[in-house]
Amino acid sequence: MRAIVIRQHGELSELSYESSWIDPEPVEGTVIIAVKACALNYHDLFTLHGMPGIKVPMPIxxxxxxxxxxxxxxxxxxxxxxxxxxxxxxxxxxxxKLLGERMDGGLAEYCQVPARMLMRLPDDVDFADAAALPVAYGTAYRMMMTHGKIKAGERVLVLGASGGVGTCCVQLAKLAGAHVIAAASTTDKLEKLARIGADEGINYRTDDFMKVVHERFGKPRVYGPGGGTGGVDVVVNFTGGETWVPSLRCLQAGGRLLTCGATAGFDPKEDIRYIWTFELNITGSNAWQRSDLFALIELVRERKLAPSIEERFTLRETPEAFRKLADREVFGKVVVEPFR
Structure with a gap:
């Protein structure tokens, strides 16, 4: 079969297109999947580069x-x-074990998986849409709906809104009836975010998102005129780093900060005064549960949610797909279709 193989950690140059890789064989309790679509994630890049404490079997x-x-x-x-x-x-x-990290994944024509990992896919859900769901959309759904419980009428600020997790957060918040403020790095991405549900946008490359929130919605206050009403109800922050404290300062009294990652740094400077003064709630969310994935499949089937797929690539084009992902040129998800 054809496959993309890595034999050691490194950069994109380690991605090897193999035209006659050995076909996987089914063993006890497993099935072989003919891969119709495989969505790429930043976690794939972490696997490529190597992660402390995680031993990846090679080749993989x-x-x-x-x-x-x-x-x-x-x-x-x-x-x-x-x-x-x-x-x-x-x-x-x-x-x-995670597919594509501790066992062979989907960047090949065929993939062996334990049968217990399979979920039935309705006939009216596209393979590419389904492949976009588990990691990014599953993570977003658990953070926004299962834990975050976004409600109609709330003001929700989504940082890093143009990626896989972010685009789903925007769509889910809009679906819940919230007023959605999306932060992204370019005008083009903000225009695309508006098309999938963002009510307004902030270009964080040119503007200080905290100051923009204060200008548009008022500075959060506990007492006095406007006490408890300034700022936003929810900030979605999976970047961490220098955005952490400004995110706290965007929240009104009793506001919620939702997080599922820290792409810009996991040990930011903290100012806990904002947490106790404004009685803020910080909620962490880790990955997904199968119930979250079932809920997402049903939303897609009912045409209430449409995964944002920027581009579809052939297997041979996988290195270019990863380059775009690494350089943050992607809006939403990119998908590889091995049988194209």
């Missing part, structure tokens, strides 16, 4: 988010049949 095929059809069935598997449409829940909770 990356690709966490996979959707396709059952192509072969191993002994002991009775709940699936050939041709079934599936999407993979990429974290095997029994072993703790």
């Amino acid at each position: 095929i990356m690709g966490i988010d996979v959707a396709g059809e059952v192509a072969a069935i191993g002994p002991g598997v009775t709940e699936w049949k050939l041709g079934d449409r599936v999407v993979v829940d990429p974290l095997d909770v029994e072993t703790g």
Whole structure:
């Protein structure tokens, strides 16, 4: 089969296009998936570069988010049949292994996975849309809806809104009836965010997002004129770093800061005075549960949610897809389709 293989950690040059890689064979409790779509994630780049404390078996095929059809069935598997449409829940909770990190993933024509990781995919959900869901959209759904409980009428500021997680946060907040403020780095991205539900935008490259929030919605106050009404109800911050304290300062009394990551730094300077003075709530969210993925599939099936897929690539074009992801040229998700 054709596959993208890495044999050691490094840069994009380590991605090797193989035209005759060995086909996976089904073993007890597993199935072989004909990969129709594999969505790329920043985590793939972390795997490529190497992560402290995580030993990746080499050589390995990356690709966490996979959707396709059952192509072969191993002994002991009775709940699936050939041709079934599936999407993979990429974290095997029994072993703790992540697809594309500790076991071969979806950047190949075929992929072997334990049958327990499969989820049935309705006929009216596109493979690429399904592949976009687990890591980014699953993480966003758990943060925004399962934990964050975004409500109609709330003002929600989403930082880093143009990526996979961010675009889903914007859509989910809008779906809940919130007033959505999206922060992104270019005018083009802000225009695209407006098309998927953002009510207004902030270009954080040219403007201080905290000052813009204060100008538009008032400076948060606990007492006196406007006490409890200035600022926003919710800030979604999975960047961390220098954005952390300004995010706290955007929140009105009783406001909520939602986080699921720290792409710009995990140990920012803190000012806990804002937390106790304004009685703020900081809620962390880690990955997804299968119930979150089922909810997302249903939203897509009902046409209430449309994953933002910027571009689709062939398997041979995978290095260019990763380059765009690494250089933050991507709006939403990019998908590799191995059989194209």
